[in-house]
Amino acid sequence: MTPTHRRLREATSAAHERVDALFGRFDLQRRADYAALLAAHAEALLPVEALLDRGGAEALTADWPQRRRGDEILADLDALGITPAPAETGDSVPEPAAMAGMLYVLEGSRLGGRFLVRSVPEHWPKAYLASPQPSHMWPELLAKLDSLLYDPTLVDVAVTAANQTFGRFEAAGARWLGKVS
Numbered sequence: 688m689t690p691t692h693r694r695l696r697e698a699t700s701a702a703h704e705r706v707d708a709l710f711g712r713f714d715l716q717r718r719a720d721y722a723a724l725l726a727a728h729a730e731a732l733l734p735v736e737a738l739l740d741r742g743g744a745e746a747l748t749a750d751w752p753q754r755r756r757g758d759e760i761l762a763d764l765d766a767l768g769i770t771p772a773p774a775e776t777g778d779s780v781p782e783p784a785a786m787a788g789m790l791y792v793l794e795g796s797r798l799g800g801r802f803l804v805r806s807v808p809e810h811w812p813k814a815y816l817a818s819p820q821p822s823h824m825w826p827e828l829l830a831k832l833d834s835l836l837y838d839p840t841l842v843d844v845a846v847t848a849a850n851q852t853f854g855r856f857e858a859a860g861a862r863w864l865g866k867v868s
Contacts, residue, residue, distance in 0.1 A: 691833045691842060695791050698846040702853035707799070709860045715806040719867045722767045724803075725815060727863035728796075729760045729771040731855040734778070735789050742781045747790065748831055754794065754824070759814040766812035781848065784841040787832050788848030794820070794828050796856070 688696070713724040736757045744751040764771055781789065797820045804816035836842045 689829060689833050691836045692829050694842050695788070695832070695846060695849060699792070699849045699853060702850050702857070703795075706853050706856050706860065709857060709864065710803075712864055713860075713867070715803065716808065717867075718767070718811070721807060721811060722764070722769055723863040723867045724860075725760060725764055725767070726769055726771055727859040728815065728856070729757075729764060730859035730863070731852075732760060732793065732796075733757050733771070734775050735793060735852055735855065738778055738781055739786055739789060739793075742783070742786050744786055744790065747783060747786055747835065748828060750824070750827075754790070754797075756793075756797065756815055756818050759818050763812040763815050782844065783835060784844035785848035787835050787841075788845035788850075789852050790828060791832060791845065792849050792852040792856075794825060798825065 710724060710727075713720040715721050715724065736755055739751065748754065761771070797818060800816040800818065801820075804813050807813050807816065832845070836845050
């Protein structure tokens with residue numbers, strides 16, 4: 688593990704654990720819970736992807752279009768008969784170090800999706816959770832973060848953005864969990 692990855696991981700671990708615990712409360716065998724989990728993820732994911740688009744994430748990682756999962760989550764929600772609210776993107780365009788932190792969280796959530804999808808009934812749509820992540824993508828992203836976050840101040844910016852991104856998922860998850868509880 689590189690020093691940058693270690694710092695990001697350690698500095699976001701509390702937020703990551705809260706988000707994992709929160710989303711672990713959704714019963715993915717219940718259609719309403721599964722739909723709420725996807726709706727919560729869409730509420731957090733879509734604005735972050737829009738910010739990354741506006742900030743020029745392709746300059747950070749040329750494969751940004753392949754990393755996006757907004758279309759997959761929208762397709763799953765549509766198949767479940769749910770239309771999410773439009774993504775709110777009123778935030779200012781993030782600087783590259785902040786985008787690095789956002790990408791770290793989004794790509795990490797893709798890894799987590801591989802575990803969650805195992806609990807989803809076979810006949811339900813699951814393009815978002817089952818979205819493939821070729822084995823080279825995670826290490827390549829970490830290498831890019833290492834080169835981009837060469838200064839401790841830049842790492843601090845990435846950590847703040849990563850924690851804010853986890854916060855978006857936590858807030859959305861809590862809101863949607865309250866609707867199905």
